[in-house]
Amino acid sequence: MAVLPILRWPDDRLRMVCEPVAADDDVAAVIGxxxxxMYAAPGRGLAGPQIGxxxxxxxxxxxxxxxxxSPVAFVNPRLIETSETLVEGTEACLSIPGISTVVTRPDWIVLAWSDAEGRHHSRRxxxxxxxxxQHELDHLNGIVTLQHLDPAARAxxxxxYAVAG
Structure with missing residues (x-):
C-alpha cells in the first residue's frame, strides 16, 4: 500500500461522478x-476520486x-434512508486544505455497501x-463542501481558499 498525493480543488476529477466498482477491479489495493x-494526511475519511x-x-x-x-471501507455505497432532521456542522476536506465550512446534512442515514471481499452490509x-x-459519498458524486454553500458563503x-491555497 502507499501514501498517495491528494487531489486539490479545483481539479476537474473532483467534479466527476464515479463509476461503480466492478467485480474484477482490484479494490483491496485501492482501499489500502x-x-x-487518509491516516498520513491526517483525515477521518477519503474517497477514491481524491487520489485520482x-x-x-x-x-x-x-x-x-x-x-x-476503527476503519471501515465502503464499496459501491447507496443511501437507503435519511433523517428528516437536518443539522449544521463544520466540515473540513483534505482536497480543500485550510478551509472549514458549515454544511447542513441529515442527522442520521442508513447506508448499504459492499466490503473489499464483496460481502454486503447495511447499517444506520x-x-x-x-x-x-455523507461527505465522502458526495465526493463519489462530484460534489465538494463548497457546493453546499449559499452564494455569499461560497464567495x-x-x-x-485562494489565500490559504
Missing amino acids: DLFDT VMKRVFVVDVGWKDGPR FDAAEARCI KADAD
Missing part, C-alpha cells in the same frame, strides 16, 4: 492506499484521532459518522 493516505481513482469507493475512521482505530450511522460518510470560502 486510501487508508494509508474514479470508482465508487471510500474509507472512514471517524474516531481514530481520539481513540483506537448517526452524528459524526453520518456526516463523514467567502473561495476567497479564503
Whole structure:
C-alpha cells in the first residue's frame, strides 16, 4: 500500500461522478492506499476520486484521532434512508486544505455497501459518522463542501481558499 498525493480543488476529477466498482477491479489495493493516505494526511475519511481513482469507493475512521482505530471501507455505497432532521456542522476536506465550512446534512442515514471481499452490509450511522460518510459519498458524486454553500458563503470560502491555497 502507499501514501498517495491528494487531489486539490479545483481539479476537474473532483467534479466527476464515479463509476461503480466492478467485480474484477482490484479494490483491496485501492482501499489500502486510501487508508494509508487518509491516516498520513491526517483525515477521518477519503474517497477514491481524491487520489485520482474514479470508482465508487471510500474509507472512514471517524474516531481514530481520539481513540483506537476503527476503519471501515465502503464499496459501491447507496443511501437507503435519511433523517428528516437536518443539522449544521463544520466540515473540513483534505482536497480543500485550510478551509472549514458549515454544511447542513441529515442527522442520521442508513447506508448499504459492499466490503473489499464483496460481502454486503447495511447499517444506520448517526452524528459524526453520518456526516463523514455523507461527505465522502458526495465526493463519489462530484460534489465538494463548497457546493453546499449559499452564494455569499461560497464567495467567502473561495476567497479564503485562494489565500490559504
